[in-house]
Amino acid sequence: MFIEVVGNSGSKNAESRLVCMKLGTRVLIDAGSAALISDEELDQIDLVLLTHAHLDHILDLGFILDSMISRRTRPLVVTGSEACLNIVKTHYMNGLLWPDFSKIQVEGRPILE
Template sequence: MKIRVLGCSGGIGGHHLRTTSFLVDHDILIDAGTGVGDLSIAELRQIDHVFITHSHLDHVTSLAFIVDAVGDMRDRPLIVHATEATIRILREHIFNWLIWPDFSQTPHNKPFLAYSPIHVAETVTVDSRMITALPAHHTVPAVGYQLDSGSASLVFSGDTGPCPEFWEAVNKIQNLRYLLIECAFPDQEKELAVQSLHLCPSLLMKELAQWQHEAEVFVTHLKPGQIEMTMQELATYSGAYHLRILQGHQVFDL
């Protein structure tokens, strides 16, 4: 299993900042932020599954454009895996004929998109690759994901504030190699982090204290303009944790 970072920023600004999306091998996306826009038409056609963490625009904005760009070139619908609550939001607020066509209903003889509900702790297997929804705590219904090749796992928290249930699930993963964890704000905006159910360096340290295993840790979803400040604060807190910033175009092998 090869995981390519298409985008991992908490916003846009500059040629290198793309919002969250990861390409798993050639046919699976985890989230569909603006990073998807860098894929070619040929690459977009190969995507069969999209696993959505939550409905916020920076994680779903390219979903509408994928089906619009290549839906008529494919012989089967793009399958969107998400919680029932997230699917309801996508139906009501994006694919609603007002913001974008409902491609789960059109074309009538061959819809471009299909929804597949997923529940926390449920595992979806795609050609021996196992993707499990993990608990998260955000302002809208949200999950993280464990990607398991069988020999190693990567965990992506998605957007989350403090969430003991997330760590309870992560602590059960025996083959964890990489942990991608959000840290959206610096500590000077801790109040905003708390209100919006995100993490900042001091909150992240409290979360990591619940972790019982070891893996390589990368922080993601940093806000443009605050990246250097946030990483400086993390460096003062990190102690035993060697925290690195997730980079666009980074590749993980499992």
């Protein structure tokens, strides 16, 4: 198994990418720069592990979920501490700032667990 560092910075500019690592081909650790991963690679991801809810670790989660809607045949599991997941749901994917993907289904299948 390999770890690929997609981004490792707390700031986003031309020289740096936000925190995101691929563990093998099926797991992402954080999603700060996840939108930089190809669609083909994202389609293989089964699990996103969020270490904490700072924006540099979660920013691209909504973008990758949005891009996966029409292609995914199985839900993407997003996990982390209860506190982290509550912050993401309450302040990010709340249906106001970004859709609540846990309530969206495609052809009767959830896209997010």
